Amino acid sequence: MTAQPVAEDPTAEIAASTPGSSIGAFFDLDGTLVDGFTAAAHASDRIRRRQAGIGEVLGVVEASMRYKLRRMRFEHLLTRAAGYLQGEALTDLDDVCERIFVDSVSTRVFPAMREIVAAHQERGHTVVLSTSAVTIHANPVARFLEIDHVLCNHFTVDSAGRLTGQIAKPVVWGRNKATAVVNFCERNQVDLQRSYFYADGDEDAALMVKVGNPRPVNPRPKLAALAAEHSWPVIRVVGSRGRRRPSLKRFVGYD
Template sequence: MIVEELIREIGAGPSGPGIAAVFDFDGTLIDGYSAAALYEHRFRNLELGPGELLRMVRASTGPTLTEEQFTGLVHDGIRGWVGRPESELLELGERLFAGGIAGSLFHEAWRLVESHQRAGHTVLIATSATLMQVAPLARELGVEHVLCTRLATRDGRLTGRIEGAAPWGEGKIAAVRDFFQAHGIDAAASHAYANGDEDVPLLAGVGRPHPVNPRPELAAEAARRGWPALRFHSGHTGRFDPAPALRTATLFGALFASAGAGIALGALNRDRRLGVDIATAMFDALAGPLTDIRVEVVGARHAWSHRPAVFFINHQSTMIDFLVTTRVIRTGFTAVAKAEVKQMPVVGALFDMAGVAFLDRANRDRAIEALRPAVRTLRSGTSVVMAPEGTRSLTPRLGPFKKGGFHLAAQAGVPIVPIVIRNAGEIMWRNARTARAGTVQAAVLPPISTDGWTPADIDAQVHAVRRLYLETMADWPTR
């Protein structure tokens, strides 16, 4: 089954909290297994013994574990944490999430979670993983309900045991049924998403089962029962692939070459603006064809109807967002960027030449002072690009919008032009070192006039524009 079809079905189907959408975690919401990041951390810190490592490998490559076997494996894993504060483990979970787990989120899963949330369904994550593994992603997805393996504590410290039964196999569907009963959920109308052989009982326990990239036993059972499988895109091939590294090197090579040419030609002609325009146009011309990263733009006409303007971009990937910006705006723009960018080789020099306003986010007064030249830049006829979120997000979730860009546009008397980027993180997420091939989608929305805005209007405008981004990402325009 195609994810887009399912999203349309969810939107057109019954709504309300009496219908649940149950998502497994490892292999369903994320690509791979979050425990791998934990084992890697323990291995680096010499906390993982050879016996436990051997048992873990056997469990991951052998037949499906029974609930008793899985519980034994969990006890193996947490034995070394006895006596340590639970808060320390939760903090480690946050670090592991930011360091890699966030980048393994299936974007198809994220869109399905959002589609269920728009329908008012009760979204639940049911997983045998521990709270430290799943809590950061649940927060990012806005999922309130989590059934997971809970580690027992005494006075805030881990005891080396688990609370109750681990949600594994029959134990998982039992926990889900209890949740359904407590929350008045109609199981026959509800959805479940899972990938593991042990999750057949979970999928069989709802009226709308969705195997996701199913493992062999689950795939066979799904075919026998007529459950249509969903295929989520994975960036991992399971074999050595030099292409991402070469692609990324080419992408940065195109950037450095374009920046160097722009700086040189701008200096030769004593025209900084010409140099910047040459650099951005050259990067746009080189980067896509050389790297197999395509940019698909709808509403491009809106980028040209009112200039100068303050262009907003939602921000997840610095390099890919810059590629989209050069494709959409092309010439006649500068940017607002964090102060650290000024120290980057070549890029910092190009941005400095372009008159970029560098913001010190740790100092509010300096940030306000840095925006004043941007007002003059706009009034002189050059557009400004900025990210209203202020920083890159770890996932496709849209962060809160800051007010600076709204004040900037109102003071300069220019419109705001929203550029909504749908999937930059699929190509190169925030902490990625390499870029994937693929198509980045961007939608340029009609300019928003700031005529008549007063400081008292800003809060309402921030809310309205952010809502516009959310609505566009939920219902992508075709032209």
């Protein structure tokens, strides 16, 4: 079966959409707005500056591999990473990650996705960064893209503002991310059935099936299969070196 023809530019679709803040545009972070993982840039910086001990380095590698092989839950992976930062001042980590964003992450923001964010902002839509990343990695991207609302994970801190090594519960991931978005919509008079959600991860299927305009971006296998099943438009983007505008095709028999 050949793909159904649709608009080649998602920004044109957005420009023709209903304006107003009652329509939301929710964006995942890693793999959707940014090429790669923001946490990896932070880990690399700690290793390069010899702030990470050998135990941390080996632990990060082991945990990442176990997660990829489905042998570790995301919540455990995130808590383990938070443990390596225990005792650090949150304000100091904010400054460090802002520097890392400027030095290395900003160039990995997908140009096409930046255009899509701006298109929603021009229509007056309520634009939200909804991610399983922690604040220190999510906030610099939100500031860069002028996104006012951020739904993400938070470190717990002590009375001195230092990390305890734990993540605030519930951890924003999968169904919990979907719940966070639904609750946000109820608090802010956003119509979920007229809103958009951009994400790449299989775990984001829980929200994709709830939102009115699901938009998988470079989807992973399970999300791609779900897109094919529901005939959702799939957006393919490349990094800044490719400088290619996005293509929008229905994932129906499309190779």
